[in-house]
Amino acid sequence: MSDRMTPIPFDRLMNWILEEKKNRNTVFGVRKAYVAKEGRNLDLFDEKLETPFGPAAGPHTQLAQNLVASYYAGSRFFELKTVQVLDGEDLPVAKPCITAEDECYNCEWSTELRVPEAFDEYVKAWFAIKVIAKEFKLGSPDGFMFNMSVGYDLEGIKTKKIDDFIEGLKEAKDTSIFKECKEYLLNNINLFKNITEEDVNAITSNICTSITLSTLHGCPPQEIERIASYLINEKHVNTFIKCNPTLLGYEFARKTLDDMGYDYIAFGDFHFKDDLQYEDAIPMLKRLMALADEKGLSFGVKITNTFPVDVKAGELPSEEMYMSGRSLYPLSIALAAKLSKEFDGKLRISYSGGADVHNIDKIYESGIWPITIATTVLKPGGYERMVQIAKIFDKEEYKPFSGINPEAVEKLQKDSITDPNHTKAIKPLPSRKMERQVPLLDCFEAPCKQGCPIHQDITSYLKLAGEGKYLEALKVIVEKNPLPFITGTICAHNCMSKCTRNFYEESVQIRSVKLEAAQGGFEDLMKELKAPAVTYEGKTAVIGGGPAGLATAFFLARSGMKVTIFEKRETLGGVIRHIIPGFRIPDEAIQNDIELAKIMGVEIKVNSEVTSIDEIKNMGYDNIVLAIGASKPGVLKLEEGEAMNALAFLEDFKKSDGNVDLGKNVVVIGGGNTAMDTARAAKRTEGVEKVSLVYRRTKRYMPADEEELILTLEDGVEFRELLAPYRHEDGMLLCHKMILGDPDASGRRKPVETDEIVKVPADTVIAAVGEKADINFYKQNNITINEKGYPVVDPVTAETNVKGVFVAGDGLYGPATVVEAIRDARKAAEGILGKEVAKDIEADLDIEALYAKRGIIKKADEEGKDSGRCLGCSSVCENCVEVCPNRANISIRVPGMALAQILHVDKMCNECGNCETFCPYDSAPYKEKFTLFNNTADFEDSTNEGFVLVDKDSLTFQVRLGGKVTTVKGLKDTGLYDGIEQFIAAVYNDYSYLF
Known part of the structure; x- marks a missing residue:
């Protein structure tokens, strides 16, 4: 296995394109094609553009297949990946080199091919695009353009290698690759339906008329001007020079990112001091504009180059990395605004830096184009995201460039600071991974279902709803x-944190759809339900009528067992009914769930406190489930003064409808969901004027759910971060000021106490610092407990050391979520019954409809319906296919298999690592999926499970499975385990262009 890519020869490239299009109606895995509107063109340097955007110099413009895929999906302006003297294996690129989960970082900057190889790729792509434009009726063969990119100093650009590259793209007719491509097409004209010899002969050899100059950080302004002058004077090409956001100054960049929530992105002021300075840039740009005008050429700037940031542990194996994507947009557009104003809109700007479907139309309308993109197409949907962007421009009446509107760009800059598509969420991203390794076969899985503690069939009920x-x-x-x-x-809703839609715009609102279904279907369901016959001998007592008790009783009763709930209070519902405020959940909702248990035949005894297991056994119950919760309050010790317990306050608040005497100033200590409920309830309490929430870390690292944090802030609660309380006296809570130190094992920066004292007004202090189980109950009933005070149970059945006694809910492991209580309830019920109490229900999903959703950014529709945004990952995933710039992961249809299978093609992979980021498994597909190798040397150099064709005539393959290499002949009765033989046969028979 190598991180070096093997370019595809032109004849095989065309064969691949034609065969795949014919058999699957896709091109390099791209299903959606963009068909340009006839006659709608933009003029750029006397060339036509059917759309004013395309891929930026980077991972999507390195290989011919990347460029072809981009064109097929709607791109018409291609900024070819930068070339420099240092190339190929001499270029030190650390791998993996891309991480694009949210904002993007990379440590690659120019082509990993040798410069002559890069040249060949661009010529091959030029021919291929010209041909498919007409053959597939996608647009005019002259409706796109290539823009070359070179770096990084004048000495290097003048070398023969780079000079040949520049001159060859200006005029390629005498190059061997141009002749080879043309000859192939003329000799195989019979392969095409819509291409004639005249069409092939008409393909121009003038591939590039423009160039983008990329310079290294720290390059002196004199050197930049010398290079640009050389390109204009000597090479006679329209020229853009890349400009870096460091022109904005360190203070501006730091404040902008801090204000938008990117305070964790670390960078120093070194590059800001070492890079081109604004006062040097402006006169230089004016001189170059004049020079280009004198030579009859165009000149402009490319915004933006790279934004260097510090590497955090575990991100990329590099000394420095470069930020891009949505966090770069506010800086890039700010620089565009500054330069537009400086030049009164007369300086042409080619734009990149966080451009995507949310803002690209506004960028274009301001007069800034062409626009190139990278980060957005590194995410699920991949190249197909370009189709949606291309269609935006179908609505535009193109106008020739007449200048930039500085006021419009300035508005974009101001709007970017608060645009939710670019601001950072309060909380760090949760892990999107399932804690499982990706299997070789049948890997499509709905991560929402696996993220749900009870593995609900989410895609099924979303479809039905x-x-x-x-x-x-x-x-x-x-x-x-x-x-x-x-x-x-x-x-x-752990499910929502796993939802693949998070990589598009935001999660499907799974919880809301669940409530929508519950409200819409409850009456009809209650009409259908009836208590099942009792089919199990014996009966079960459930102690506690909270969520765990209700769920346990429901599962047991539905399965045919007689069940009684014993609840010490006058009503069921536990903490949900008696503690959680009514503004969070109404009693009617809780009662509906209680009715579901009742209709199953569950007997309910309220005002029935149980203190002894024996008394229940003496009533004739064979099994007992302890769902007693964790009601013992956590204690906050202060040097002086006392804190009210949060649960006690919340119960009083609910009973009294907010009529609790707290005084004017209330301080809540804690950072979890209970603390948020407490603070919000205190804010609604009569007589309270100010509520402060004190926490020893920042809100970014509070354990509360982000939506709870946001709701609490919206209610007007003041967050007092980095404070450690120690004394309450004279109406003040005294706190030690904390500072953030080095990261701890979890990656959070550890708070360190200082000598500075901060006083927070506090008539009442309420502590929300967790609850524990009542160990006395367990001890009195001879139940073995662990060092944390929780019962020791069988991990499968939840049975304690006392036979017939089981535990569910908060009393099992400590305070948890409702859905975790349901999980534990099911475990206890199945432990009692000795069988499963619920089954999977998979609705039939329309595969083609699911594919149609891929790559489409879409929030809830106008009626608020959200279920239609579900991507149906259990039937279609293919994240690794979509996010690979090089198309090295391929979806394979295997006869007899319901799901598509994923094949990794070793020769096309440069180990950028992007597929690892977006695989829902805790895995790296480029290392762990079944792999096709180009030759036996590559096969032997890898440990990947996979195969290589050794001899075509005898159909001999070498196959590695489980670390063992086997040689097989033929594609039947090979002895390979089930599925692998069919997989290899399908690849060989139906995807022959891969060999």
């Missing part, structure tokens, strides 16, 4: 979740 089939959707939900109203209202 989206079709208005609420009863059917609710049946799917209730199969595994007997508390649809509670979880539809306050579930911690």
Whole structure:
């Protein structure tokens, strides 16, 4: 296995394109094609552009197939990947070199091919695009343009290698690759339906008329001007020079990113001092504009170059990395605004830096184009995101460049600071990974389902709810979740943090759809349900009527066991009913879930406190489930003064409808969801004027859910971060000021106490610092507990050391979520019954409809319907296919297999690592998926599971499985395990162009 790519010869490239298009109606895996509007063109340097955008110099413009895929999806301006003297294996690129989960970072900057190889790739792509434009009727063969990119100093640019590259792209007719491509097309004209010899002969050899100069950080202004002057004077090409956001100054960049939530992105002022300075740039740009005008050429700037930032541990194996994407946009557009104003809109700007579907139309409308993109197409959807962008420009009436509107660009800059598409969320990204390794076969899995503690069949009920089939959707939900109203209202929704839509715009609002289905289908479901016959001998007592108790009783009763809930309070619902404020969840919702248990035949005894297991056994119960919660309050010790317990306050608040005497100033200590509930409730309490929430870290590292943080802030609660309280006296809470030190094992920067004292007004202090189980109950009933005070149970059945006694809910492991309580309840029920109590329900999903959603940015529709945004990952995933710039991961249809299989093609991979970022498994597909090798040397140089064709005549393959290499002949009865033989046969028979 090598991180070096093997370019595809032109004849094989064309064969691949034609065969794939014919057999699968795709081109390099891109399913959606953009067809340009006839006659709608922009003029740029006397060339025509059917759309004013395309891929930036980078991973999407390095190989011929990348450029072809971009064109097919709608790009018409191509900034070819930068070439420099240092190339190929001499170029020190650390791998992996890209991480694009949110804002993007990379440590690659120019082509990894040798410069002559790069030249060949660009000529091959030029011919291929010219041909498919007409053959596939995508647009005019002259409706696109290539822009070359070179670096990094004048000495290097003048070398023969780079000079040949520049001159060859200006006029390629005498180069061997141009002749080879043309000869192939003329000799194989019979392969085409819409291409004639005249068309091939008409393909111009003038490939590039423009160039973008990329200079290294720290390059002196005199050197930049010398290079640009050389390109204009000596090479006679229209010239852009890349400008770096360091022109804005360190203070501006730092404040902008801090204000937008990117305070964790670390960078010093070194580059700001060492790079081109604004006062030097302006006169230089004016001189170059005049020079180009004198020579009858165009001149402009490319915004932006790279923004260097410090490498954080575990990100990329490099000394420095470069930031791009949505966090770069506010800096890039700020520089564009500054230069537009400086030059009164007369300086042409070619733009890159966070451009995407959300802002590209506004950038264009301001007069800035061409626009190049990179980060957005490194995310799921990949090249197909270009189709949606291209269609934006179908609505535009193109106008020739007449200058930039500085006021419009300035507005973009101001709007960018608060634009939710570019600002950072309060909390760090949760892990999007499933804690499983990717299998060789059948890897499509819905990460939302695996992220859900009870593995709900989310894609199924989303589909049904989206079709208005609420009863059917609710049946799917209730199969595994007997508390649809509670979880539809306050579930911690781990599923949503795993949703692939997060990489598009935002998660599908799974919890809201669940509540929508519950509300829409509840009455009809209650009409259908009836208590099942009792089919199990014996009966079970459930102690506690909170979520865990209700769920356990429901599962047992539905399965045919007689069940009784014993609840010490006058009503069921536990913490949800008695503690969580009504503004979070109404009693009616809780009662609906209770009714589901009742209709299953569950007997309910309220005002029945149980203190002894024996008394329950004496009533004739064979099994006992302890769902007693964790009601023992956590204690906050202050040197002086006392803090009210949060749960006690919340219960009083709910009972009294907010009529609790707290005084004017309230301080809540804590950072979890309970602290947020407490602070919000205190804010609603009569007589309270100010509520402060004190936490020893920053809100970024509070354990509360982000939406709870946002709601608390919206309610007007003041967050007092980095404070450690120690004393409450004279109406003040005294706190030690904390500072953030080095990161701890979790990656969070550890708070360090200082001598500075901060006083926070506090008539009442409320502590939300966690709860524990009542160990006395366990001890009194001879149940073994661990060092943390929780019962020791069988991990599969949840049974304690006392036979027939099980535990579920918060009393098992400590305070947890409602859905985790349901998980534990099911475990206890199955432990009692000895069988599963719920099954998977998979709705049939329309595969083609799912593919149609890929690459489309879409928030909820005008009616707020969200279920239609589900990507159906259990049936279609292919993230690794979409995000690979080089098309090294391929979706393979294998006869007899329901799901597509993923093949990794070793020769096309440079180990950039992007597929690892977006694989929903805790895996790297380029290392772990079944791999096709180009030759036996590559096969032997790798440990990947995979195969190589050794001899075509005898159909001999070498196959590595489980670390063992086997030689097989033929494609039947090979002895390979089930599925692999069919997989290899499908690749060989139906995807022959891969060999």
